[in-house]
Amino acid sequence: MRIPYDELFDGLLRVLLKLGFEQQRARLCARLFTDASRDGVYSHGLNRFPQFVRMIQTGVIAVDAEPELVTSFGSLERWDGKSGPGTLNAYRCMDRAIARSRQQGIGCVALANTNHWMRGGSYGWQAADAGVIGICWTNTMANLPPWGASDPRVGNNPVIIAVPRGKGHVVLDMAMSQFSYGALASYRMRGEPLPVEGGFDAAGWLTRDPVAIEASRRPLPIGYWKGSGLALMLDLV
Structure with missing residues (x-):
């Protein structure tokens, strides 16, 4: 499923405004998420947005805080x-x-x-x-x-x-790591193996299975x- 850039941006913007973001800060934040997905980095774009929202709702992120x-x-x-x-x-x-x-x-x-x-x-x-x-x-x-x-x-x-x-x-x-945890999650959600061995499973064997690497927390370095x-x-x- 492909979503037009403007449609995704507008959807994220609406959510951010409801969460209390000021208009210009909301627009910049929405653009950074949308640009990441547009460029194919879904793991740190739309796929990561629900986690971002949860961090706001649980108080980890202070919406109005300025550096x-x-x-x-x-x-x-x-x-x-x-x-x-x-x-x-x-x-x-x-x-x-x-x-x-x-x-x-x-x-x-x-x-x-x-x-x-x-x-x-x-x-x-x-x-x-x-x-x-x-x-x-x-x-x-x-x-x-x-x-x-x-x-x-x-x-x-x-x-x-x-x-x-x-x-x-x-x-x-x-x-x-050769595959970031976001990349491992993307392969897992698509039901695909990694293109090369990316870490160890719980038994200590090299594997292309993203689920096994997520579970063992033993990815390979770059x-x-x-x-x-x-x-x-x-x-x-």
Whole structure:
């Protein structure tokens, strides 16, 4: 089933307004979710929207909270997200990093007390559209075993590298596991196996079964196309 962009955007906007978002903040938030789905990243677009709503309803996300500048020194800034929407906090801080880079040659902004930023690539595209190289990452809960271990002790922390280009930006957006948990969920919902072995099952065997990997919480770290993509981006930078 395919839904026109404007129809999806309008539907998400209505929900956000009912949840108490101010009009402009609601429009930006709805656009970030809709753009992710338009670009094929359903796991962090429409598929993740119900979780976003639940986080608001349970008080994890403070709808009206605005990020606050804590410290500024030259090209560096540190912000407090005040538990506001992670998408809007991240967008604001990337905007600040872009502004600092215009003045200082480089802008580095740290953000604390926030929550899920959904598709991290959105902020890479934001930087590239502004004509600057963007590098951003975040940490997450422990959901990836260190190499050689069986218990998740580190996060599959997403990293984004974006390079502006006249004929089309080059943007890398990836988690540190070969398949993010959002990607595993997408394969599970489609009833499809992974294209390559993506983790271990409960018995310790490599598997392409997304359900088994979700249950064991033992995804593999990056390699394959993700390793190649990272090598390419480092060359471009």
